[in-house]
Amino acid sequence: MPLSVRQISDNIVRHMQTDSRDVVTMRWSKFYEFCERDRIKESFIEALKEQLRTESVLFVRGHAVVAFVKDFDFAPMR
Numbered sequence: 001m002p003l004s005v006r007q008i009s010d011n012i013v014r015h016m017q018t019d020s021r022d023v024v025t026m027r028w029s030k031f032y033e034f035c036e037r038d039r040i041k042e043s044f045i046e047a048l049k050e051q052l053r054t055e056s057v058l059f060v061r062g063h064a065v066v067a068f069v070k071d072f073d074f075a076p077m078r
Helices: 005-018 028-035 042-053
Strands: 023-027 057-061 065-070
Touching: 005 023, 005 028, 005 042, 005 057, 005 065, 023 028, 028 065, 042 057
Parallel strands: none
Antiparallel strands: 023 065, 057 065
16 A cells, blocks of 8 residues: 555655755655655645645655755755
8 A cells, every 4th residue: 555645754754854864855766666656646746745845845846856855045055
């Protein structure tokens, strides 16, 4: 059975806290594996974004990777 949005969010946040990371990236194939899903619908992505937002973590989609980023100015541009 696939992990719930809440479980996935908790795992991501826990990983970021444990490793003291401001950003975590995953290739799409690893993200599907991490979520224990064969397919990911837009509604799932939106629900995950909302759940992560409660933890002040942003979800960003790229072509090759997804990124989870703490929502604060940890690396300001000079």
